[in-house]
Structure formats: structure tokens, C-alpha cells
Amino acid sequence: MNELFGSSRLARGLVASMAWLCYAFLLVPSLIVIPISFGNPGQIEFPPRQFTLELYRQFFTDPAWWGSTVQSLLVACLTTLATLVLAVPAAYALARSRLPGRGGLQGLFMMPMLVPVIVLGLGLYLQYSNWGLLDTTAGLVLAHVMLTTPYIMVSVMSGLSHSDVALETVASIMGASRLRIFFRVVLPQLKASIAVGALFAFLMSLDEVVVAYFLTGTDSMTLPVKMYSSIRWELTPVLAAVSTLLTVLSLLIALGIIAMQGKTEASQ
Amino acid sequence: MTATPVPAMVELQGVAKRYGEVNALHRVDLSIAKGEFVTLLGPSGSGKTTLLNLIAGMIAPSSGRIVIDGRDATTLPTNRRGLGMVFQNYALMPHMTVFENIAFPLEVRRLSRAEIKRKVGEALELIQLGHVAHRKPRELSGGQQQRISLARCIVYNPALILMDEPLGALDKKLREQMQLEIKRLHAELGITMLYVTHDQDEALTMSDRIVLMNGGRIEQQGTPDTLYFRPETVFSAEFIGSSNLIPGTIEIGSDGAYALKTALGSFDAPAPERAMQAGEPAVLLVRPENMALADAATPASVAGHIEDSILLGGVVRHFVRCPDGSSLIIQELNQPGRPGAHRGEAVRAAWQPQHGRLLPPAPAPAG
Numbered sequence: 001m002n003e004l005f006g007s008s009r010l011a012r013g014l015v016a017s018m019a020w021l022c023y024a025f026l027l028v029p030s031l032i033v034i035p036i037s038f039g040n041p042g043q044i045e046f047p048p049r050q051f052t053l054e055l056y057r058q059f060f061t062d063p064a065w066w067g068s069t070v071q072s073l074l075v076a077c078l079t080t081l082a083t084l085v086l087a088v089p090a091a092y093a094l095a096r097s098r099l100p101g102r103g104g105l106q107g108l109f110m111m112p113m114l115v116p117v118i119v120l121g122l123g124l125y126l127q128y129s130n131w132g133l134l135d136t137t138a139g140l141v142l143a144h145v146m147l148t149t150p151y152i153m154v155s156v157m158s159g160l161s162h163s164d165v166a167l168e169t170v171a172s173i174m175g176a177s178r179l180r181i182f183f184r185v186v187l188p189q190l191k192a193s194i195a196v197g198a199l200f201a202f203l204m205s206l207d208e209v210v211v212a213y214f215l216t217g218t219d220s221m222t223l224p225v226k227m228y229s230s231i232r233w234e235l236t237p238v239l240a241a242v243s244t245l246l247t248v249l250s251l252l253i254a255l256g257i258i259a260m261q262g263k264t265e266a267s268q
Numbered sequence: 269m270t271a272t273p274v275p276a277m278v279e280l281q282g283v284a285k286r287y288g289e290v291n292a293l294h295r296v297d298l299s300i301a302k303g304e305f306v307t308l309l310g311p312s313g314s315g316k317t318t319l320l321n322l323i324a325g326m327i328a329p330s331s332g333r334i335v336i337d338g339r340d341a342t343t344l345p346t347n348r349r350g351l352g353m354v355f356q357n358y359a360l361m362p363h364m365t366v367f368e369n370i371a372f373p374l375e376v377r378r379l380s381r382a383e384i385k386r387k388v389g390e391a392l393e394l395i396q397l398g399h400v401a402h403r404k405p406r407e408l409s410g411g412q413q414q415r416i417s418l419a420r421c422i423v424y425n426p427a428l429i430l431m432d433e434p435l436g437a438l439d440k441k442l443r444e445q446m447q448l449e450i451k452r453l454h455a456e457l458g459i460t461m462l463y464v465t466h467d468q469d470e471a472l473t474m475s476d477r478i479v480l481m482n483g484g485r486i487e488q489q490g491t492p493d494t495l496y497f498r499p500e501t502v503f504s505a506e507f508i509g510s511s512n513l514i515p516g517t518i519e520i521g522s523d524g525a526y527a528l529k530t531a532l533g534s535f536d537a538p539a540p541e542r543a544m545q546a547g548e549p550a551v552l553l554v555r556p557e558n559m560a561l562a563d564a565a566t567p568a569s570v571a572g573h574i575e576d577s578i579l580l581g582g583v584v585r586h587f588v589r590c591p592d593g594s595s596l597i598i599q600e601l602n603q604p605g606r607p608g609a610h611r612g613e614a615v616r617a618a619w620q621p622q623h624g625r626l627l628p629p630a631p632a633p634a635g
Contacts, residue, residue, distance in 0.1 A: 164357070164359065166355050166357060166359040167359055167361060167362075169326065169346075169353075169359070170353055170355060170359040171361075171372070172345075172346045172347045173324055173346055173347070173349075173351050173352065173353045173430075174347075174352065174372060174373040174376060174420070174424070175347050175348070175350070175373060175376045175377065175424075176347055176372075176373075176376045177347060180376065184372070185361060188361075188363040188364075189362065189363055191363075
């Protein structure tokens with residue numbers, strides 16, 4: 001950077017203001033909902049001319065909003081749990097075994113990251129309509145597990161690369177079975193990476209909208225889908241309150257991830 | 269080698285390991301008696317770690333049989349061989365306290381909580397680290413961690429403890445302390461130990477028996493004394509201790525006495541262990557501490573001049589350059605008032621003929 005821009009005060013000032021402009025460009029559209037959410041309950045208005053918590057009251061009392069929120073939290077929890085059960089052992093097996101075709105398997109697990117979400121949504125829609133899985137919680141959880149698996153795998157595999165194989169060897173020499181080694185030696189060392197992966201998966205499932213839009217109906221509608229249709233059909237300012245709450249939740253989870261990552265590094 | 273009255277704890281029968289075309293280990297026969305302290309000594313790539321991994325069951329032999337404690341263990345999985353192992357990097361579980369680390373093998377063996385507590389306490393007592401039971405390994409020094417990892421082995425009384433360069437990560441002083449500590453534990457508990465190292469001093473200090481490995485084969489095995497004073501090959505002589513090696517050809521007198529004709533003269537020597545023919549090439553080994561600086565010519569002495577003289581504390585080492593360009597090492601006890609040897613000074617390196625040892629010449633390097 002220094003060579004590129006020189007070290008003159010003017011150049012450094014320019015770089016700094018460009019950085020701040022970028023931050024503003026990224027953040028302001030998201031943050032603008034916060035003042036709106038405390039404003040006029042009748043229509044979306046910026047800058048707000050009054051301060052009230054009316055929009056939050058509406059959100060928490062309207063069963064349509066509150067119901068889809070509970071549904072979203074349920075889907076996110078189930079997705080996280082199911083993905084952990086699937087991805088952690090898979091990551092361990094891929095990291096430690098010398099299976100033939102290991103690279104191929106690993107690629108297969110990473111695939112959902114590469115397939116465009118819209119394509120995945122369409123494909124699942126067509127398939128689920130045959131299987132009667134449309135508009136079911138199970139169907140949506142299954143789809144979200146597919147989306148979040150690669151992220152937990154990556155997180156766990158990076159955790160495994162930091163853990164010493166000699167620990168597993170020595171446990172085996174001491175007489176421990178593979179199962180015991182997995183639960184008593186491997187898992188405890190992966191705690192932090194698993195937590196990071198799990199928070200990530202939770203967050204992804206919580207605000208996933210494309211696939212959920214394809215697969216859900218009135219019975220299983222999640223919050224982001226409800227928000228999207230509300231923009232299309234009613235454009236109520238409650239949206240601002242919902243967005244603010246989601247932003248705060250995401251922020252808390254992101255801070256949790258950062259704290260966890262700090263912890264993993266400190267323990268190395 | 270010597271027949272042991274004690275039953276064997278480990279027995280390798282014609283065990284070999286090949287990786288594709290490469291022979292990591294040629295057919296090896298080795299028996300370790302109950303309670304014995306055996307060291308596998310050798311340079312890196314000599315096959316000592318391969319041998320250790322074969323016994324631990326981390327790799328499978330290409331041929332041969334491994335018997336542990338009277339049981340054929342050739343295909344037994346690692347966790348059912350009843351062994352213990354100490355690694356160079358300690359391999360303590362970072363997420364467990366010292367107590368939990370030592371308790372782990374007992375948990376595996378499903379001992380009662382009370383018994384685990386008692387045994388871990390005893391093990392910690394033995395290594396005098398009772399006060400750190402509730403700390404995490406990373407809060408301890410390297411030496412302490414290695415003692416914990418020893419205690420973790422001792423606590424469940426395995427048939428055999430394997431040690432893979434366990435002191436390699438420690439500094440010299442700590443290493444010497446730990447050598448004595450391991451020796452003490454071995455003597456007190458009578459555990460069978462197989463120790464891998466490339467450090468000849470460590471091997472000499474600790475072992476009942478040294479197995480010297482070279483190029484995937486056992487070069488020579490025996491007590492530290494045997495290996496030091498009666499090496500059978502040039503490799504053994506050079507790997508253990510330092511040595512002066514003078515090449516020449518065998519001469520046998522009318523009375524059957526051996527001598528070696530060399531570029532530096534002809535020297536009498538004791539008869540070799542395996543008979544040699546006159547005219548055969550051979551090497552005369554004389555240990556540096558069996559050579560001395562002399563003024564007058566003796567039957568076994570070589571003229572030269574001092575190239576360097578270094579002080580090693582209790583001993584002094586002189587490097588003497590001979591007329592044919594070769595160099596000899598002389599090691600003498602350091603005494604107060606010792607006349608200094610000056611660089612370039614003409615001297616004679618002398619030894620008693622009975623301290624020489626005739627060895628077959630080193631095989632030409634393969635390739």
C-alpha cells in the first residue's frame with residue numbers, strides 16, 4: 001500500500017476517505033431501517049418524526065409475524081443439529097482416512113457451495129412436489145442441511161488440521177477404541193471450530209430466502225419469506241422492526257463467531 | 269546373542285517392511301526379555317522408527333511374525349496390544365488436566381473411580397509432580413510434561429513401554445536428569461522398555477542392551493560395554509564413541525600373531541574375533557583414550573605433529589596429523605600442570621598393541 005500511494009498526508013487521507021465511503025455504502029442501507037423502526041407506525045418514513053415502540057408491539061402480537069419467526073428459529077435449530085451430526089463425523093473421516101477417492105468425496109460435500117441457490121431451489125421444488133415434501137418443515141430443514149454442510153465441514157476440517165494426530169495414536173496405544181478416541185480425544189479439541197460452524201449454519205438457515213421461497217407455503221413459511229412477500233403485497237413498516245431485530249441477532253451471532261475464533265487461536 | 273533365562277516379552281521373527289521397491293526393514297529377528305531396557309540406536313533412516321511402529325501396530329509388516337507377551341500380535345490392532353508409548357512431543361491431551369491425562373488409560377480399562385484416584389495419585393507421587401494434578405499440560409515445562417507422559421504409561425502397567433526419542437525436545441541438562449529418572453523408574457518398576465534414539469550417549473547411559481541399526485538391518489547388538497569395546501564393524505566403531513581407524517593389510521607371523529601393515533608402519537594387534545587371512549584388507553581401531561602423546565618411539569606409535577589441542581573439561585583432545593595426511597585423535601586426562609601441547613609441535617601418538625582391534629574394512633558404499 002505504502003509503495004503504491006506514497007506516504008504523503010494527502011494520499012493517506014484519500015485512502016482513508018475511500019475506505020469510509022465504502023463502509024458507508026455497505027452499511028447505510030441496512031442501518032437506515034433502525035430509525036424507521038422506531039418511527040411512524042402508519043407508513044414507512046425517513047427521517048422519522050416521532051419515537052414509538054408501536055411497530056415492535058405489532059410484530060410481537062401479530063401471530064402471522066410471530067409464527068413465522070418461531071418457524072424460522074425452529075428450522076435454524078433443526079438444521080444446525082442435523083448438519084452437525086452429518087458433517088462433523090464426515091469431516092473427521094475425510095481428514096484422517098486414506099480412502100481411495102477421498103478428494104472426490106470432499107468435492108461432493110463442497111458442491112452445494114458452488115451450485116447457484118436458485119438452481120438448487122428449482123430442483124428441490126420439482127423433486128419435493130413428487131415426494132410430498134413441499135410446504136413441510138422436514139423438507140425445508142433437509143434443503144438447509146444441504147446448504148450449510150460445506151461450511152461446517154470447512155470449519156471442522158480446519159480445526160482438525162490444528163490437532164495433533166499423535167494424540168489419537170497415543171490414545172489407541174493406551175487401548176482406547178475408535179469410538180472412545182472420537183468422543184474423548186477428537187471432539188473436545190474441536191469444540192471451538194464446531195461452535196463456529198454451528199453458529200454460521202444457524203445464521204445461514206435463519207436468513208435463507210431463495211430456497212425457502214420455493215419450498216414453503218402458508219404452513220411452513222419462515223420469517224425471511226414472510227418479509228419478502230410482505231414487501232410485495234403490503235409494505236408495512238413492521239418490516240423495519242423485523243429487520244432491526246434480525247440485524248441485531250445476526251450481529252450477536254457474528255460477534256459470537258469472532259469470539260470463538262479468537263479462542264481457537266489462543267488455544268493453539 | 270546371549271541366551272536369557274527370562275521369558276521374552278517381545279519377539280520379532282523375520283519381520284520385514286517394504287514400501288514398494290524400498291526395503292525400510294530387512295528381515296529382523298529380535299527378542300526383548302521381560303524387564304529389559306533395550307535401545308534401538310541408529311542414524312535417521314536406519315529403520316529404528318519403522319521397527320517401533322511395527323511393534324506398536326501402526327504399520328503392518330510385509331512378512332514375519334510379532335509376538336508380544338506370548339501372544340501372536342502380528343495382526344492385532346494397536347489398541348489391543350497392551351503397550352504404552354512416550355512421544356518426543358509428549359502427546360498429552362491439551363483439553364484434559366494432568367490428572368485426567370493419567371486417568372485416561374485407566375478409564376479405558378474401566379477401573380472404578382476410587383481405584384483410578386488411588387493409582388493416579390501413586391503415579392504422580394512416583395514422578396514427584398503431585399502438586400500439578402489439576403493444571404493443564406500447556407502450563408507445565410517440557411521436562412514436567414514428559415514426566416507426566418511417562419506417568420501416564422506407568423500407571424496401567426503395560427507389557428512394554430515404547431519410547432520414541434522422548435528426550436529429543438529437551439535441553440542438555442534436563443535430558444541428563446531425565447535419563448537418570450527413566451533409569452530409576454525402570455529399575456524400581458521392572459518395566460520392559462524399548463527406547464529409540466540416535467544419541468549414542470543416551471544409549472550408553474541407559475540401556476541393558478543396545479541394538480545398533482544401519483540401513484534397515486541390525487548391525488550389532490549387545491551390552492553398552494560390548495558395543496563400545498568390542499565393535500564388530502567399522503560402522504559400529506564409528507557410531508559409538510570416537511575412534512581412530514587405520515587401514516592396512518593383514519600380516520600373520522610364523523607364531524600366528526597378527527599385525528597390520530599400514531602406510532604408517534606395521535603394528536602388532538590382538539587376533540580378530542573372526543579369523544582373517546594374510547594379505548586381507550583390514551582396519552585397526554584404537555580408541556582416542558587408549559592413545560597417548562609419547563616422546564620416544566614405542567612398538568606401536570606414529571610420528572606426527574599437533575594440529576590442534578582442545579580442552580573438554582576433564583579431558584584434553586589432541587589432533588595429530590600423520591605423515592600420510594591422515595589424522596589421529598588422542599584423548600588424555602586433564603591434570604594440573606599438564607605440559608601444553610603446541611600447534612605444529614612434533615610428537616608421537618602411542619598406544620599399547622593389546623588395545624588395538626582388527627576389523628573387517630567398511631563395505632564400499634552401495635550405489
